[in-house]
Amino acid sequence: MENAIRGLIDAGARKLVIDVTHLNSIDSSGIGMLVSVNGHMMSNDGQMRIAGAHDTVSKVFAMVHVDKIIPLDADLAAATASLS
DSSP states (O other), X not given: OHHHHHHHXXXXXXXXXXXXXXXXXXXXXXXXHHHHXXXXXXXXXXXXXXXXXXXXXXXXXXXXXXXXXXXXXSSHHHHHHHHO
């Protein structure tokens, strides 16, 4: 997945929303991938947001302060509006 997202960025994508609405859990490798991809996006003058984190995923993001690195939005609509 990380290579696919990096490929999109390398091809010119500068706005990206990762929708995690249907994700029930996330581990350190998933968080690492999100942080890495966000860094790649930022180094290419782009913006990335995460949408739809809830329950366990939201708690894990809060515990490791993902919101300090990547903006979090309640849903896809809010994330998309924030990138406009």
